[in-house]
Amino acid sequence: AQSVTQLDSQVPVFEEAPVELRCNYSSSVSVYLFWYVQYPNQGLQLLLKYLSGSTLVESINGFEAEFNKSQTSFHLRKPSVHISDTAEYFCAVSVRNQGGKLIFGQGTELSVKP
């Protein structure tokens, strides 16, 4: 079975500071990796995903995540956060060739303060 662990339930940070949201997964088979984001009063939406190829993936709003197979991690980073990045972030995996159902972590609440 697969599992996802997000080590921090809450991450407070000041505006323009760097941030890293940690995600580790457990799986005996190959997986795809995702970060989803839920802004206040909005639905869940995809932020970025790793399917294959380059282990570093980027989003359009400056976030990046790196797949590290040896450490089974997929940490999310941003060098300088904005107030508008305040949201809950969910790491997820899906097993290749098993229909795409997502296994989610518990979520990390990112709170950006001025």
Next chain:
Amino acid sequence: GAGVSQSPSNKVTEKGKDVELRCDPISGHTALYWYRQRLGQGLEFLIYFQGNSAPDKSGLPSDRFSAERTGESVSTLTIQRTQQEDSAVYLCASSRPLAGVGTQYFGPGTRLLVL
């Protein structure tokens, strides 16, 4: 175009009653998923539909839970004899073919409260 829609947005029911939750996926999305999010927890997979294939029901927590999908459109999730632990936000998502790599688009959810 329209996104994934769910109804009702909120549902309050009494313990022991049955409830039915509805999901309208994005047109053309053959894959449809149900998840639930209990307070303070991550999302849990419940069930997955892909076209005319048999659904993957491996996430349903008990036989009180069932779901149906009409072709490649509307899906309903039914919870019979609701219990207080069923209180959660129930989320529906859909994706294009190649579901294993496709982005899942989530609806706004149905917030269920069982008294």
